[in-house]
Amino acid sequence: MSKFSKDISKDEKKLIRQMFWRSFTLYSAVTPAKQGASGFEYSMLPFINKFYKKEQDKKDAMVRQMSYFNTNLAMAPFVMGVTASMEKQNSESDDFNAESINAIKTSLMGPLAGIGDSIFWGVLRVIAAGIAISLAKNGNIAAPIIFLLLFNIPVQLVRWYGGQLGYTLGSNYIGELYEKGLINILTKAASIVGLMMVGAMTSNMVKFDLKWNMVIGGKTILKSQEMLNQIFIGLLPLAITLLCFWLLKKKNVSINWLILGTIVVSIVLALMGIV
Amino acid sequence: MYEAFAVAIVVFLTVGGQELLGFTMLGRPIVIGPLIGLLLGDVKTGLMIGASLETIFMGIVNIGGASAAEPGLASALAVAFAIMMHGGLGVALPLAIPLGIIGLQIKTLIYVAVVGPFASKFDSMAEKGNEKGIVRLHFGLWTLQWFIYALIPFFAMLFGSEATQSVLKMIPTIIVHGLTVAGNVLPAVGMAMLMKILWDKNISSFYFLGFLIVAYLKMPxxxxxxxxxxxxxxxxxxxxxxxxxxxxxxxxxxxxxxxxxxxxxxxxxxxxxx
Missing domain, CATH: 1.20.5 (Single alpha-helices involved in coiled-coils or other helix-helix interfaces)
Known part of the structure; x- marks a missing residue:
């Protein structure tokens, strides 16, 4: 990473650090109409104040950066870095098209939100939570701290270096990744880890045992759970999970109905003495 | 009174705090559970219920403002009630699910009705170059919305615990057993939601590989x-x-x-x- 940041001046590095800290508050005042606009503005203010000397230019930049903004938080500093580098170019040259700043910003936030959500929310958080849950179930008090560290160390590193990378490479970098088609490879690799973890957690966390046994004349002739285990361990939890997935994806059943249905069915099965 | 304050402050600092500190996951059940446990004097129970609620709410994340429930408020209240009534997951679970849904609705209401109208105020301040005003409003709105949100657990704890307790006493044990079964099955819904994000025909076999190596090889x-x-x-x-x-x-x-x-x-x- 250091080879990219060589040509940034000391002053600019300080601005990027300020941006990093301010970007934590991106969604502090999130609104339906403009999402994280105020947080984006807040993170951009150090740059705007530094780059623009004329009062009117400063106001224009502030209006520009108060536009709709919504992306994954881990990816936000990268977008901010790119935007800030473009604001600098705009302040230095007369013929720079200021509208392109928002165009690039808007085109970056969509795909980056998708990548960030699936990698950090879908995979990293799931891994961190999965490990922490198994620790907590064994009574380990450090579980929540481990959860927060496992999730936040990678995320904060990406945020820290993402800002510098975005600022140095400007708008070329993400375009290059796209042109080379490397985004798809990255997303696929992350999804493989995620899916394997979800499979592992299905086995670890979804529990469903049959209590009902076939009894004839006071003698138990068939223990249903034992029989099922001989066919395949965890057959019922796996089937239930796949059923939920199918209902969610193909039948568009809402999550609230699915949760409610699970509770009702469990109680009914308990009343019938099956589980 | 102490319990009400403790739970309200935890909700303010974790559920609200993670919005100020960049979704750092402070407001997840696995964090809130032990924290409430610590303040109410039963860390073990808080840890256990926090872990169970985390598996159930695992699939629920706030992506682009769209979500199915707000796990933070639900976990805080469910864990607090469970500790005060000396109950386990059987007490926490039937409370947590509806609370999560109600919590999300209230959160959305505040988001739309309280914070929403200020979007145009931000715009006019940017036009005037009112830098200080923007910063003040940016943090002021955060404080306002999460203060309002934290009032819910405060009053719920103040008035609710006895009322909830008397209702819970009327529930027969077979229903509690059914709810415990449901608690063990509900992670399936969370897993299904994650699969919806990650599933792709070309890589779906890895899901079954993950299941297999835990079921048979007992890999951590x-x-x-x-x-x-x-x-x-x-x-x-x-x-x-x-x-x-x-x-x-x-x-x-x-x-x-x-x-x-x-x-x-x-x-x-x-x-x-x-």
Missing amino acids: LIAVAVMGTIIAILVAQRDYQLHNFEQKIAAKPAAVTTNTTETKDEQENDDFFS
């Missing part, structure tokens, strides 16, 4: 994560090679039409491929 989750990473690196390497190869093939015919001053060597190559 961290080992599965490392194994998954190794497989992912191998697949990515192969994809990258394939991708480069495809690009090379795709680039060749283009060279024939655009580049008229090819070297002899290139021409030979083109002839070979055509």
Whole structure:
């Protein structure tokens, strides 16, 4: 990473650090109409104040950066870095098209939100939570701290270096990744880890045992759970999970109905003495 | 009174705090559970119920403002009630699910009705170059909305625990057993939601591989994560090679039409491929 940041001046590095800290508050005042606009503005203010000397230019930049903004938080500093580098170019040259700043910003936030959500929310958080849950179930008090560290160390590193990378490479970098088609490879690799973890957690966390046994004349002739285990361990939890997935994806059943249905069915099965 | 304050402050600092500190996951059940436990004097119960609620709410994340429930408020109240009534997951679960849904509705209401109207105020302040005003409003709105939100657990704890307790006493044990069963099955819903994000026909077999190695080999989750990473690196390497190869093939015919001053060597190559 250091080879990219060589040509940034000391002053600019300080601005990027300020941006990093301010970007934590991106969604502090999130609104339906403009999402994280105020947080984006807040993170951009150090740059705007530094780059623009004329009062009117400063106001224009502030209006520009108060536009709709919504992306994954881990990816936000990268977008901010790119935007800030473009604001600098705009302040230095007369013929720079200021509208392109928002165009690039808007085109970056969509795909980056998708990548960030699936990698950090879908995979990293799931891994961190999965490990922490198994620790907590064994009574380990450090579980929540481990959860927060496992999730936040990678995320904060990406945020820290993402800002510098975005600022140095400007708008070329993400375009290059796209042109080379490397985004798809990255997303696929992350999804493989995620899916394997979800499979592992299905086995670890979804529990469903049959209590009902076939009894004839006071003698138990068939223990249903034992029989099922001989066919395949965890057959019922796996089937239930796949059923939920199918209902969610193909039948568009809402999550609230699915949760409610699970509770009702469990109680009914308990009343019938099956589980 | 102490309990009400404790739970309200935890909700303010974790559920609200993670919005101020960049979704750092402070407001997840696995964090809130033990924290409430610590303040109410039963860390073990808080830890256990926090872990169970985390598995159930695992699939629920706030992506782009869209979510199915707000797990923070639900976990805080459910854990607090469970500790005060000396109950386990059987007490916490029937409270947590509806509370999560109600919590989300209230959160959305505040988001739309309280914070929403200020979007235009931000715009007019930017036009005037009112930097200080923007910063003040940015943090002021955060404080306002999460203060309002934290009032809910405060009053719920103040008035609710006795009322909830008397209702819970009327529930027969077979229903409580059914709810415990539901608590063990509900993670399936969370897993299904994650699968909706990650599932792709080409890589779906890895889901079953993950299931298999835990069911039969009893591998711990961290080992599965490392194994998954190794497989992912191998697949990515192969994809990258394939991708480069495809690009090379795709680039060749283009060279024939655009580049008229090819070297002899290139021409030979083109002839070979055509």
